[in-house]
Amino acid sequence: MYRHKAVLRFNGNKFRDYVKGTPRNYSMIVMFTALAPQRQCMICRHASDEYHIVSSSFRHSQGYSKKLYFAMVDFDEGSDVFQMMKLSTAPIFMHFPPKGKPQRADTMDISRVGVAAEEIAKWIADRTDIQIHVIRPPNYLGTVAAIILFGLVAGFLYLRRNNLDFLYNKTMWGMTSLFFCFTMISGQMWNHIRGPPFLHQGPNGQIAYIHGSSQGQFVVETYIIMILNAAVVIGMILLTEAARGKRDPNKTKIMAVTGLILVSVFFSLLLSIFRTKTQGYPYRLLFN
Template sequence: MSVKSQNTLKAKSQELMNLLQNSDIPILHLDLNQFEYYVKSPKNYSIILMFTILDSQDCKICSEIYKEYKILAKSWKKCDLYSNKIFFMIADFKKAPGIFEDMKLKSVPLLVYWPSKKKKSSMETYPIEKLGIEAERMSLWVYSKTNIQIRIVRPVNYQNLLMILGAVLLVLSIGYWQRNRLSFLLSRYVCATLALAFVYIMISGQMWNRIRSPPFMHQNHKTGQMTYIAPGGSSQFVAETYIVIALNAAITLGIIMVQEASIPRKRINKNVRKVIAVVGLLLLSIFFSQLLSIFRHKYGNYPYSFLFK
C-alpha cells in the first residue's frame, strides 16, 4: 500500500473520530453516501453496524436491542482502550432505505461485524437468537472478532436504588418500633424460612445469572413465541431461575403438608388432616413431575419422568 493510500485511510478514521468526539452516543447514523464511503470503501478500522428500523411499532425487538447497542457504544467510549480501531454505526431503514436495497436485506434487526476489508463477504452476523440482545453478550462477541475487550458500564437504575432504600428504611423502621419484640427472629419458623430461601436461591442458578448475565427470556422474532426454558445444560434464562424456585417451593410446601398431616393434633380433626395430606401429595407429585419434565427438556437423554414428559 502506498504512502498516499495510508494517509487517506488515516484521514478517514480521523474524520470518524472527529464526528463522534462530542457525541454522547458514539454511534454514526449512516446515509447512503456515508455507507459507501466509510463502510464499503477501503478502511483501516473495523465496524460494528446495526441494520434496524427505529421509532417503529412493528418492531419491538428493534428498540430493545438498540438500547443495549447504545450501552455497548457508550461503554466503548468510556474504555481506556478507546481508539479508532473500531467504530459503531447504524443504518435506519426509514432514513436510509438505499442501504437496505444495496445490501438486499429483507429483515431487521441485524448486527454485523465488518472488518477492515473491502469484500462484503467478509462481514459476520451476530446471532441474536442464540446469544440474546444484552450488551454484555454483544461485548463478548465483539471481543471474539476484534480482540478488543469492552467493559460494559450500565447507567444507574434509580428505580431499583429507590426500591432498595425503601426496603432498608422499612426494615429499620420495623426494627426500631418493635425493638422490644425482636425475639420472633429467633423463631424456628423464621429461621427455617430464611434457610429455605437461601437454598432456593443457591440451587436455582442465581449466581450463574450474576456471572453470565443471561437474557430474561427468548422471543422468536419470526413467530413471536416466548421461550422461558433455555435448551441444553450449559445455558439458562433468568425466567427459568424463577420457575425453578417456584417449583422447589411448591414441592417443599407439599412435603411439609404431608408431614404435618401425619402428626395427630387435637385442634385438627382427622378428616381435615386427610385433606391436608391429599393436597400435599398432589403438590408434591405435580410440581416434582414438572421439575423432572424441565430437566428432560434440557437434557434430552435423561430417561426418567413421572406424570409429564
C-alpha cells in the same frame, strides 16, 4: 470518519460511503434496528442500550483502536439499507470486515446467545480479535430501594416496639427464608446486574420465554424457575410430613402421593429447561 461518537448513526448514503465503500482499513460493527415506538420492537431498545455499553466500553478501554467502529442504522432513517441487505427483522448485528464480503458468522445469532453486552463483546472478539472489557454504568436503584426498605422495616418495628412477639414466629421466618432462597437461585441477582429483557420475540413473531443459552435468561424465565422450585419444595415438605405418620393413614397416603407427583413432575420440568439451555446434557426424567 467521526471521532467523538461511540455509535455512528447512518442513513443510506453514509452506509454506502463508510460501510460498503472500498477500500477500508477498519472493521464496522453495524446494528440494524427499529427504535420508533410505532414499530413495536420490544427488544430493540434493550439491544440498543447493550450495544451502546459495548461501544462506550471500547472507546474508554486501553485497547482502543481506529481499526474498529460502531454504527447503527434505524429502519426509519435507512429503509433503503434494509432493502439493500435484504433484512426483514430487527435487531440484527453484523460485522463488515475490511476486506471481502461478510460471511454467515459475521451475523450475530441473537436467538441463541441473546443481546447482552458481554455476548456482543465476545462475538466481536471472535470476528475481529479485538478484546473489549465491558464496563457497565453504576446502577443506584437497588441501593436506594434497599435503604427505603430498611427505613420501612425500622419504622414498623419502632411502632410495634411494645408487641414484638411476631418476631418469634417460626413459620414467618421459615417462609421468609424460603422466599429469599427462591429469589436467589432463580436468578434475580443476575437480572439486577445484567438487566435482561422480560421476554424475546423472534423474527417470525414467536415469543420465547426461556433463553436458548446457558449464558443468559429472561425476566419471565426467572419467575418460571422460581415457581418450579417452589413446587418441588412443597412436594418435599409433603413427603416429609407423610413419612412422620402422625396423621390419619388416608391423609398420609394422599400427602405422600401428592408430594411424589409434585417432585417428579416439576423437577422433570426443571431438568428439561436445563437440557434446552445446556446443549449435550444427556439426562432427563419425564420430559425431553
